[in-house]
Amino acid sequence: xxxxxxxxxxxxxxxxxxxxxxxxxxxxxxxxxxxxxxxxxxxxxxxxxxxxxxxxxxxxxxxxxxxxxxxxxxxxxxxxxxxxxxxxxxxxxxxxxxxxxxxxxxxxxxxxxxxxxxxxxxxxxxxxxxxxxxxxxxxxxxxxxxxxxxxxxxxxxxxxxxxxxxxxxxxxxxxxxxxxxxxxxxxxxxxxxxxxxxxxxxxxxxxxxxxxxxxxxxxxxxxxxxxxxxxxxxxxxxxxxxxxxxxxxxxxxxxxxxxxxxxxxxxxxxxxxxxxxxxxxxxxxxxxxxxxxxxxxxxxxxxxxxxxx
Amino acid sequence: xxxxxxxxxxxxxxxxxxxxxxxxxxxxxxxxxxxxxxxxxxxxxxxxxxxxxxxxxxxxxxxxxxxxxxxxxxxxxxxxxxxxxxxxxxxxxxxxxxxxxxxxxxxxxxxxxxxxxxxxxxxxxxxxxxxxxxxxxxxxxxxxxxxxxxxxxxxxxxxxxxxxxxxxxxxxxxxxxxxxxxxxxxxxxxxxxxxxxxxxxxxxxxxxxxxxxxxxxxxxxxxxxxxxxxxxxxxxxxxxxxxxxxxxxxxxxxxxxxxxxxxxxxxxxxxxxx
Numbered sequence: 001x002x003x004x005x006x007x008x009x010x011x012x013x014x015x016x017x018x019x020x021x022x023x024x025x026x027x028x029x030x031x032x033x034x035x036x037x038x039x040x041x042x043x044x045x046x047x048x049x050x051x052x053x054x055x056x057x058x059x060x061x062x063x064x065x066x067x068x069x070x071x072x073x074x075x076x077x078x079x080x081x082x083x084x085x086x087x088x089x090x091x092x093x094x095x096x097x098x099x100x101x102x103x104x105x106x107x108x109x110x111x112x113x114x115x116x117x118x119x120x121x122x123x124x125x126x127x128x129x130x131x132x133x134x135x136x137x138x139x140x141x142x143x144x145x146x147x148x149x150x151x152x153x154x155x156x157x158x159x160x161x162x163x164x165x166x167x168x169x170x171x172x173x174x175x176x177x178x179x180x181x182x183x184x185x186x187x188x189x190x191x192x193x194x195x196x197x198x199x200x201x202x203x204x205x206x207x208x209x210x211x212x213x214x215x216x217x218x219x220x221x222x223x224x225x226x227x228x229x230x231x232x233x234x235x236x237x238x239x240x241x242x243x244x245x246x247x248x249x250x251x252x253x254x255x256x257x258x259x260x261x262x263x264x265x266x267x268x269x270x271x272x273x274x275x276x277x278x279x280x281x282x283x284x285x286x287x288x289x290x291x292x293x294x295x296x297x298x299x300x301x302x303x304x305x306x307x308x309x
Numbered sequence: 310x311x312x313x314x315x316x317x318x319x320x321x322x323x324x325x326x327x328x329x330x331x332x333x334x335x336x337x338x339x340x341x342x343x344x345x346x347x348x349x350x351x352x353x354x355x356x357x358x359x360x361x362x363x364x365x366x367x368x369x370x371x372x373x374x375x376x377x378x379x380x381x382x383x384x385x386x387x388x389x390x391x392x393x394x395x396x397x398x399x400x401x402x403x404x405x406x407x408x409x410x411x412x413x414x415x416x417x418x419x420x421x422x423x424x425x426x427x428x429x430x431x432x433x434x435x436x437x438x439x440x441x442x443x444x445x446x447x448x449x450x451x452x453x454x455x456x457x458x459x460x461x462x463x464x465x466x467x468x469x470x471x472x473x474x475x476x477x478x479x480x481x482x483x484x485x486x487x488x489x490x491x492x493x494x495x496x497x498x499x500x501x502x503x504x505x506x507x508x509x510x511x512x513x514x515x516x517x518x519x520x521x522x523x524x525x526x527x528x529x530x531x532x533x534x535x536x537x538x539x540x541x542x543x544x545x546x547x548x549x550x551x552x553x554x555x556x557x558x559x560x561x562x563x564x565x566x567x568x569x570x571x572x573x574x575x576x577x578x579x580x581x582x583x
Contacts, residue, residue: 022544029542029564033311045545054559057580060538060546065356067538071545074559218356246356269360269539270351272406273313 002286003293008238009161009186013040020265021099026085033272037093046099046127051077061198061207066217070132070210078111082118090120099125105153116158129167129192131214141167144179151183161186169195173227174234181235189240191224217266218244225257232258248281255297312337313406318397332381339377342366344436348407349540352393362390363537365432383432409540410567415440416505422448427510433532442469453488457481489517519571529571550578
């Protein structure tokens, strides 16, 4: 095995593969199938202070090479998470990224405080990009000052690494990475889902109860790669890339574009055993290209002229 | 224990222009499956369709020595993925992840077991009937469909000693009308004998069964088949509402179901479609 470790601020990951928030429950759901300690990290489902009900089903719909979701951040709230899930994640040896949400800046800060006092949290991912809820999230993630304000406020209350998760539903995503950097973030992660819609033409009704949902899956990957590349150019912070990753080549593609680590979401729904395949595939890629460390791939995009066909 | 196997299609029996039974070589899944559990099936490689589909395990297939060698699925064409499974040829492969979900709890004698199936809702009952037969529990299959031709594989249940009570919408076999008619008559004739009811089918049917049984204190367990993204508890798409507090709460049917005590569900919150 080659050296697969990567560094996100002060946090050293055993490998660059992180389970994406919203696609992996609270992690413990998958403990019967896979060894969570073999993942670079586990980003658990977004948490508010209180429990949340989420949207009425249907909450997902398939689209070509992708899916829309409008779950509405159903969740058990940060206190129950700390009491009921975190001890188990610690026992399983997971590197826990907690995705945190808020309707107000105060709520983000309070959730961050609770998690900072708990044992076993490796990093906080700030969800400022959920497209499916009215309050919170996008109201911060689609405004440069909102992004700056929430990141700097959370920065003041925690010493944990903080990683704003950026939305692709903006014109210039790199400016949001810069705003995050200026406000004291340790890394940025992107992309969250693309706001989207699907209609049943027979009934003329939207296919999702929430009408709108977020598009994920391989269909969005080239746009996500472009956005990760733009952000990696714009900031010195580590970038965690995601959006439609389903194969080893996809992992490498994001890393070449500048991602220090990657998250896998929708593909885990199709194949919960994907992690061992991606890890051995990454190792094989490094060996085949005689690269000693996975970290050497980060931003190693060659912008020379394409080879003639 | 959950496994993901690339299962060879052993046989594809097309029962009608929209129903088929697909036999799959999957001994590991067959050994682990308990009555009423389900599997997530990836119908073909590639990205479209992207997600797996949930299916109740229909039969546990056994070799001559009685060892589990595979499972079968009762499939009804409802879209692209189920269309592929209808056309799947022997020798091709599909990925099968499972077994998943909470199984039925088969009732012991002296209680009787009544299984109420509507259409493709027959699927979870073959494994349940096997478990009931092993316990010596007296059982009846109430089974309704549109026409006589759409009442499939009743032989499986007769072989296990189940009585049949059938109905068709057009009256071509069994009682004329919905299966809730014969069920209500049977409930009225119970005369104090204990019975546990298991139901699977269209939501209005399951809801009606639940209401009929509630008047007579007969427990009802339903097997739900909501839209499901992952089957593992990761996506939170398959939630159903259960009673809790004033408003109830959403629970994931892949983990806490697909079998639910009907009296715990908030039926108004379930989509009417099946």
